[in-house]
Amino acid sequence: MKKTRLKLKKQVWLVLIIIVISLIALKIGLNIYHDYQYHQTDEYKLLEKGYSLEEIKLLQNSLEPNTFKDLVNTPKNEFLLSLFKEPYYLQKNLNDYLDYEKIHPEYSSTQIITYINTHNDKEHYEYSLPADLTKDNLILVNKYYELTEEYQPDDLVNISR
Numbered sequence: 001m002k003k004t005r006l007k008l009k010k011q012v013w014l015v016l017i018i019i020v021i022s023l024i025a026l027k028i029g030l031n032i033y034h035d036y037q038y039h040q041t042d043e044y045k046l047l048e049k050g051y052s053l054e055e056i057k058l059l060q061n062s063l064e065p066n067t068f069k070d071l072v073n074t075p076k077n078e079f080l081l082s083l084f085k086e087p088y089y090l091q092k093n094l095n096d097y098l099d100y101e102k103i104h105p106e107y108s109s110t111q112i113i114t115y116i117n118t119h120n121d122k123e124h125y126e127y128s129l130p131a132d133l134t135k136d137n138l139i140l141v142n143k144y145y146e147l148t149e150e151y152q153p154d155d156l157v158n159i160s161r
Contacts, residue, residue, distance in 0.1 A: 042072050050076045058084055067094070082109040088117055096121070119144045 038044055046056050049072075060068055062084040071077075079101050083089050086109055089097075096116045097109075104112070115121050124143050131145040141147055 042069060045072045055081055062089075062091070063094075064091075079109060083113065086110055086113050088113050090117060093117065 043053075043056055046059070047053070051059070058081065059071065063071070071080075080098070083094070083097055090113075093113075093116050097112055100112050100116055100121055101107070101109075107115075119127055122144070128144055128146045131139050131141050131147055131151075133139060133151070139147075
């Protein structure tokens with residue numbers, strides 16, 4: 001009778017060892033799979049290009065998803081990072097900032113944002129937009145913002161001599 005108990009114990013130990021080895025192999029396999037999945041992410045690819053985690057979060061928050069995905073295929077761009085730290089950065093002008101920086105790499109991000117936002121990158125009177133008339137008496141009119149032909153102020157007064 002003792003022999004049967006011993007055999008039963010050996011079988012139980014063998015099953016337990018197989019279960020433990022299977023669990024360890026499963027854990028290692030899952031870790032390898034998660035590492036593989038992480039290596040396929042844009043975050044990992046940008047880390048390989050030299051961006052820090054803080055810079056990646058700044059880029060994710062500042063860029064549209066398609067533009068962010070395009071960064072994976074380009075080298076690290078310090079100028080792009082400096083743009084997002086500027087107080088007057090406008091998302092709609094991003095491509096203009098980048099194009100202007102290629103022409104004038106000697107300018108700082110502050111200078112480029114100033115030039116682009118004020119349209120100083122355009123020739124005088126070459127590029128004009130209609131003035132914003134929605135702010136009542138506060139109308140900016142200059143060489144870049146013009147009044148339309150139809151504009152007529154509603155509070156004009158004739159002055160007699």
